[in-house]
Amino acid sequence: MAFSGALTLTDLNDFLTPSQACIKPIEQANEPEESKVPGAAATEIVIDSGGSYYEVSANDPSSKNIERKLQQAQISLNDCLACSGCITSAESVLITLQSHTEVLNFLSSNPPVSTPDHKIPVLSIAPQSLASLAASISSSSGSPVSLLQILRRVRAFSTRILGFEHVYDTTFARHLALLEHTQEFLERKKGEGKLPMLASACPGWICYAEKAHSEMLPFIARTKSPQQVMGTVVKSWFGSRWGAQPDQIYHVSVMPCYDKKLEASRQDFYNDIYSTRDVDCVITTGELELIMREKGWDLSKPVENESTPDFDAEIPELLSHPGTSSGSYLQSLINSITASHPSPVDLAVKFIRTSDYEEFTLRAQDTGEVLFKGAKCYGFRNLQNVVRKVGREAGVQVGRGAAGRMVGMRAKKRGGEDEKGYDYVEVMACPGGCVNGGGQLKPIARAAGQKEDEEGYARNWQESGVEMPVPGEDGAMQGAKWGNKEWTKEVERAYWHDLPMPPPSPRPDAQTSDGPFDRADHLAAQVKVDLCRPTGGGVHDTWVSVMDEEAERRRHEHFRTQYRAVESEVIGLAVKW
Numbered sequence: 001m002a003f004s005g006a007l008t009l010t011d012l013n014d015f016l017t018p019s020q021a022c023i024k025p026i027e028q029a030n031e032p033e034e035s036k037v038p039g040a041a042a043t044e045i046v047i048d049s050g051g052s053y054y055e056v057s058a059n060d061p062s063s064k065n066i067e068r069k070l071q072q073a074q075i076s077l078n079d080c081l082a083c084s085g086c087i088t089s090a091e092s093v094l095i096t097l098q099s100h101t102e103v104l105n106f107l108s109s110n111p112p113v114s115t116p117d118h119k120i121p122v123l124s125i126a127p128q129s130l131a132s133l134a135a136s137i138s139s140s141s142g143s144p145v146s147l148l149q150i151l152r153r154v155r156a157f158s159t160r161i162l163g164f165e166h167v168y169d170t171t172f173a174r175h176l177a178l179l180e181h182t183q184e185f186l187e188r189k190k191g192e193g194k195l196p197m198l199a200s201a202c203p204g205w206i207c208y209a210e211k212a213h214s215e216m217l218p219f220i221a222r223t224k225s226p227q228q229v230m231g232t233v234v235k236s237w238f239g240s241r242w243g244a245q246p247d248q249i250y251h252v253s254v255m256p257c258y259d260k261k262l263e264a265s266r267q268d269f270y271n272d273i274y275s276t277r278d279v280d281c282v283i284t285t286g287e288l289e290l291i292m293r294e295k296g297w298d299l300s301k302p303v304e305n306e307s308t309p310d311f312d313a314e315i316p317e318l319l320s321h322p323g324t325s326s327g328s329y330l331q332s333l334i335n336s337i338t339a340s341h342p343s344p345v346d347l348a349v350k351f352i353r354t355s356d357y358e359e360f361t362l363r364a365q366d367t368g369e370v371l372f373k374g375a376k377c378y379g380f381r382n383l384q385n386v387v388r389k390v391g392r393e394a395g396v397q398v399g400r401g402a403a404g405r406m407v408g409m410r411a412k413k414r415g416g417e418d419e420k421g422y423d424y425v426e427v428m429a430c431p432g433g434c435v436n437g438g439g440q441l442k443p444i445a446r447a448a449g450q451k452e453d454e455e456g457y458a459r460n461w462q463e464s465g466v467e468m469p470v471p472g473e474d475g476a477m478q479g480a481k482w483g484n485k486e487w488t489k490e491v492e493r494a495y496w497h498d499l500p501m502p503p504p505s506p507r508p509d510a511q512t513s514d515g516p517f518d519r520a521d522h523l524a525a526q527v528k529v530d531l532c533r534p535t536g537g538g539v540h541d542t543w544v545s546v547m548d549e550e551a552e553r554r555r556h557e558h559f560r561t562q563y564r565a566v567e568s569e570v571i572g573l574a575v576k577w
């Protein structure tokens with residue numbers, strides 16, 4: 001089984017070990033007193049050959065006549081989210097709750113369009129998933145394939161073969177998320193919330209914070225992730241345009257990691273009125289590829305007009321937000337501050353360790369004043385360092401979960417100088433970010449010419465359809481595995497395919513004001529007005545316009561979320577990394 005990029009058995013540096021036994025089985029309702037063994041001082045649990053569990057007297061374990069058969073423990077997703085014991089088990093449970101089989105079962109049982117019970121099937125796919133598919137096709141065919149071509153092919157497959165009625169990529173939703181996220185940052189700058197603000201798009205990191213570092217929760221942005229904003233767009237905005245209620249739409253998203261299944265299942269994204277979720281089912285890139293293989297669809301084959309951009313699409317397609325391939329959150333803030341400052345600014349970049357941990361400082365050219373200090377931090381090891389640093393700068397004692405406490409002021413004097421703390425950190429759990437998510441396609445790990453799989457069995461890789469060679473540094477073709485930096489670079493290259501120069505990190509000159517972004521900004525304002533329904537006049541042709549109180553409340557409902565601490569015995573900083 002594959003886990004998220006943060007939780008892999010192949011790279012123990014980033015593996016969070018299950019640190020406690022699952023607590024759920026001991027949370028049984030009290031049975032009536034008479035069902036207990038009379039007078040027994042202690043009981044033991046025995047398992048018979050059929051796998052059934054029995055509680056028997058410890059004084060006489062062989063005495064079958066006083067045994068009591070125990071109920072099999074049922075562990076739901078919400079149990080896993082509320083537990084402090086492990087993370088990996090939750091993901092295992094999700095494999096059965098949200099899987100490609102669920103999607104196929106739904107599609108095959110969806111009543112016909114003409115019937116009232118029909119649900120509109122909608123598929124949304126993340127750009128990182130498109131990049132993974134593109135890298136895979138490009139490396140096996142030897143010729144580069146763009147995200148647009150892959151999107152067109154996925155759309156053709158999903159509509160013609162599976163029966164989806166609408167297929168979108170999630171970059172317009174990401175555009176809305178970036179706008180709202182910038183708005184939230186400006187609110188915090190004005191004192192309406194804590195700084196530094198930490199990114200909120202990665203459920204891998206958020207689950208970890210909720211379980212092990214709840215003292216960090218006030219710092220995490222409340223803005224929904226692109227997946228969940230897409231859920232709002234599909235179920236509420238498109239829904240009202242199509243004349244469909246949220247529960248009359250079945251929304252599937254294709255994401256680069258399993259953690260997105262956890263995210264979609266959060267209680268905050270459940271609509272009580274219509275008993276439905278913003279995203280009904282999440283499948284990974286690998287699961288989508290598996291469905292295509294099972295249905296005999298060859299993704300390497302072109303479809304008609306696959307390279308022609310559709311500038312009149314219902315929502316803008318494949319918006320390439322410059323910055324990082326994990327959402328460009330930090331870049332969007334740098335852009336906003338640069339654009340609003342009255343004089344030119346300089347951006348300084350400092351590598352802390354690797355490209356997974358960098359600091360960015362914006363200074364006014366004329367005065368030298370530091371306007372903004374942010375960081376990009378990917379991978380759990382770096383993340384832990386950032387948690388310590390943010391805690392120190394914010395005056396919060398870290399590593400005590402809900403028991404974390406304030407110990408001082410935010411800015412600390414060091415070396416006789418005021419050192420400015422971070423204003424923002426783009427935090428992602430996976431080393432390399434979302435292009436390296438655990439649900440992405442994984443080329444087979446093997447050296448060139450190796451004929452055995454990792455368990456030592458002879459395999460014909462080409463016949464099995466799993467040949468996935470990529471060029472090594474010496475030019476020779478070799479296999480790659482998930483977590484392999486070379487392969488991650490291939491996916492990163494595929495992600496930026498359409499841009500003349502791949503921007504690997506935030507840059508001072510990155511602009512987002514060309515045609516597609518202008519259209520996206522206008523449509524974003526329209527989405528805001530349609531969903532928030534401002535009254536009392538005022539022009540709301542931009543995302544930043546302030547609406548009346550009730551409309552602002554709706555804006556929070558549609559585009560923001562909340563987190564809650566999970567009481568835990570796990571001390572985050574005590575976990576071995």
Ligand code: SF4
Binds near residue numbers: 004006202256436437
């Ligand atoms: Fe998922 Fe991206 Fe977070 Fe990895 S970094 S767990 S792919 S959201």
